Amino acid sequence: MAQENWDHGWERLLWKQKSYPDNFVPKSFLSSLRQNPNFRPYTYLQLVISACAITQHLSTIIIFLDVFARLYDGALDARILIWASVLSFGVGFASASLLDLRTDHIASLTGSKAKTVKSSILVFLALMSLSPVLRTLTAATSSDSIWALSACLFVLNALLADYTALQPELHRHRRLTSVLSMNAAISSAVVLASRLPSDLAVFALLLMAIQLFALFPPLRRRLQTCPVLVQILITTALGGSSLALTLPLSTPATILITVSFIFVTFVAPGVLVWAQKYKNEIRGTWDPAVPKINNAATFS
Amino acid sequence: MRQQDTSTVFWPIDLLPCSGFCYGWDSDPICVAGIVQADTKDAAEKILSVAQNDPHWLALWDHRAKSAVVLGHCSVSDRREVIVRLGHVTLNPLNPGNGQPRTVVHYQRPKRDAMRFYSLDSRELDILYSQIVIPSTSPLYQKSVEVLEQDFTRPLLASPFDNETLNQINAAYSLANIVSRTALGNIENIGALHSSPSVQSGSRATTTDLECNGRHLRRMKLLLFAIYHLLSNLLITVEQIDVRAEQARFMYNHVPAIRSNENSSSIDSISRYIKFYNCVWLVLNDIIIGVAFGSFLCENSLLLSQLLDYYAQSYLVNSIRQGLMWLNNWPAGLKLNTELSEFYCHTFIGTISIWGHVLQNAAPYYPSILWIVGAMGCCGMTMIVSLLSDLLNILTLHIYLCYCLSTAAFSLELSLSASLWNLFRGKRYNVLRNRLDSWDYDMDQLLLGTILFVLVAFLYPTVLVYYALFAITYLAIILVQAVLDTVSALLNHFPLFALMLRVKDPMRLPGFIRARGTVQKQLV
Structure with a gap:
């Protein structure tokens, strides 16, 4: 057979006796190669909206540190903080219920409501009894070690936190995907709280830490499914309050935080969009197949 | 009895060579026990059978093992060379040259009345009498040996030594003694030897079982034992009392055996003799040092x-x-x-x-x-x-x-x-x-x-x-x-007695057996 016919009769089978040699490469080779088949290009605005979640999380950390600094100096009364925490717990609970109503998942509410109330009372009482012990926990360690430890744990928390949005259909099967980040934040809070002078201050700080790091992140994830305007409003509120709280304490810190917020929200998405042009994903018929998992809700 | 075509002959080195008929056991390694001076083979066989019916021999030798037979003729030439004819083979046991069809192993016959014997390992002299050892005559041991012999994957030792040969070697001296006594015609003296003691199988049962006439007594006995064990775990003194009591019981059980068995000839009784005297010596030592320190x-x-x-x-x-x-x-x-x-x-x-x-x-x-x-x-x-x-x-x-x-x-x-x-x-x-x-x-x-x-x-x-x-x-x-x-x-x-025996008479303290090759081939 002539060499021109080799292309015509080429098959990707080595066990068949063919006229062409085994190492013959036809022109149609790699015709099934696809470049970037699943490529959906990011848009800048979409990325900015998604980055709002990161900004919200970082601002909660900043707010927490500001409150701690004020408690440490004695500028803030612990009782005010306790009342603020309780109020914010109420507000958060109410908004969570509102969101649930909107997505029509009422059936599981009553059981989980009682469970929530029970666990919150349990945590409240446990914190109250552990506060005296926690106050003198790190009395022997020097302050520098405590600041360093706390900083490491907060960095861990920010890195490992879950910034994705929570699909409303899946919220019943919600799992806490980033246990380690929440645990790191709570440990950091405990370690910082042990520096405070009075039992009540310890209790107040820990209560606020639980609100900010354990109860707020799931709420934030549900809020990410809300319309864009609500998200922008919440982001600006949180960012603004964190900056306002930091300003009286130290100006360089405020400037640093502002710069980092702007970077995270506006500059980083731009960089990501610019880097898209280097994306080169190769897929072909030789890759393992990607299963398409249908959601249970689409089966009717 | 047709002699088997074996390749090893055990020859006693302490035997004075003379002309006569040599006798022994013709199992796989032929083991020669001695030479009887007789004129004809029939006379030799008669003397041998009379000797083997001697009550002293019967007490020493196991009935189920092979009995000795006349193996061949031995003659001494003028140049003091011994020539032995075993069946169809002639060999010179004292100086076996090259090219001999058989391998000759020289061994020293252990004197039984001086309580010497050979053993393949030192387990016979277990000084720690508190260990439970199954005696080799119990049916459990026989059964386990039978079962183990069915195992075809165990490594076969290619040595010519096994328990049978060992028993024969150990008994060779006694047999030679009895045969020579029989040959000299002192048949009536043999009958007058003191009655052989019955082989006592170990010490008596370890627990003195009272006659429990009712469950009440049994329960109280159990309670006492429980308290006793609890105390012996807590207090070392109670444990020491326990050890002493066991020693006392051991000695008490064995005193009649030791006293009546002056001419002990079975391996079991020899080892018990050593254990007994070791125990006695240790206790006496203990008491002497104790009295000194206590005062x-x-x-x-x-x-x-x-x-x-x-x-x-x-x-x-x-x-x-x-x-x-x-x-x-x-x-x-x-x-x-x-x-x-x-x-x-x-x-x-x-x-x-x-x-x-x-x-x-x-x-x-x-x-x-x-x-x-x-x-x-x-x-x-x-x-x-x-x-x-x-x-x-x-x-x-x-x-x-x-x-x-x-x-x-x-x-x-x-x-x-x-x-x-x-x-x-x-x-x-x-x-x-x-x-x-x-x-x-x-x-x-x-x-x-x-x-x-x-x-x-x-x-x-x-x-x-x-x-x-x-x-x-x-x-x-x-x-x-x-x-x-x-x-x-x-x-x-502490095994004081065994140490003293080692110094005084090593042949009484058996360990392993080693053979030294004098001519080209090594045997073991």
Whole structure:
């Protein structure tokens, strides 16, 4: 057979006796190669909206540190903080219920409501009894070690936190995907709280830490499914309050935080969009197949 | 009986060569026992069969084993060369040259009446009589041997030695004696030998079973035994009494056997003889040393008790108290948690002070206690040593208590921190699968668990330090007790008799067998 016919009769089978040699490469080779088949290009605005979640999380950390600094100096009364925490717990609970109503998942509410109330009372009482012990926990360690430890744990928390949005259909099967980040934040809070002078201050700080790091992140994830305007409003509120709280304490810190917020929200998405042009994903018929998992809700 | 075509002949080296018929056993290695001077083969066979019916021989030799037969003819030439004709083979056993069809092994016949014998290993002389050894005549042993022989995967030893040959070698001298006596015609003397003793199978049953006439008695017996075992675990003195009682029972059981068996000829009785006299010697040694040391203790009891009181107070009470106070004040720059450290310190100092008071109140009784300990020396040095060990245990009871407390706290802390660390990472230990699984904890579990984890992690150094202090103290006490235990074990079980036999007459103390090749081929 002539060499021109080799292309015509080429098959990707080595066990068949063919006229062409085994190492013959036809022109149609790699015709099934696809470049970037699943490529959906990011848009800048979409990325900015998604980055709002990161900004919200970082601002909660900043707010927490500001409150701690004020408690440490004695500028803030612990009782005010306790009342603020309780109020914010109420507000958060109410908004969570509102969101649930909107997505029509009422059936599981009553059981989980009682469970929530029970666990919150349990945590409240446990914190109250552990506060005296926690106050003198790190009395022997020097302050520098405590600041360093706390900083490491907060960095861990920010890195490992879950910034994705929570699909409303899946919220019943919600799992806490980033246990380690929440645990790191709570440990950091405990370690910082042990520096405070009075039992009540310890209790107040820990209560606020639980609100900010354990109860707020799931709420934030549900809020990410809300319309864009609500998200922008919440982001600006949180960012603004964190900056306002930091300003009286130290100006360089405020400037640093502002710069980092702007970077995270506006500059980083731009960089990501610019880097898209280097994306080169190769897929072909030789890759393992990607299963398409249908959601249970689409089966009717 | 047709002689088998074997390749090894055992020839006794201490046999004076003369002309006659040689006899022995014609099993796989031919074992020659001696030479009988007779004119014809029939006469030799007659003498041999009469000898084997001798009651002394029958007592020594197992009925089921092979009996001896006439093997061949032996003649001495003028040049003092011995020529032996075994069946169709001629060989010179004393100087076997090259090219001989058979391998000749020279062996020395062990003199049975001097209690010498060979053995393949040293298990025959088990000095530790408290071990349970199955005698080789029991049906259990035979059954196990039968079962083991069916195993075709065990390695076959290619040596010509086995138990049968060993028995034959051991019995060769006695057989030669009996045959020569028979040949000299002293048949009536053989019959007048003292009656052979029946082979006593080991010691009597270990537990003296009372005639339990009712369940009441049986229950009380069980209760007594339970208390006895409990006490012997707690107090070393009771254990020592137990050992002594066992020794006494052993000796009592064997006295008639040893006394009547002067001419002991079975391997079992020889080893029992050695055990018995070893036991007797050890006990006598013990009592002598005990009386000496005990009298020393009794005479100086006042001075020794003063010393004891002083050292008990200073080491057992005061130094521990000082150690605890040192730990309380940031020892060696280690920063411990103040509240927890205070709590530990107060608790332990309280315990130790109470014990200090107890010791102070008991101090006037020390002289009489020491005098009693010395008086018990007449029961042996081991009794004194075990009483001293018990006294040490009682005096340091407070340290043991504190050690238990701090160990419990430490182990609890370790297990708690392990499971909380798993919670920190969001994992849980699955007992069914023996592995770590990811697990979806509840929110309140997570929160409380994390707070507790930080708490436990910061309290760890304090707990560790207090545990280390008491662990090291208790270790020192255990070392002293171990030394005392070693001394008492040496006094109880040292094989003095065997050592003396080794020096005096090594042939009575069998070990392994080694053959030395004199001509080209090596045998074993």
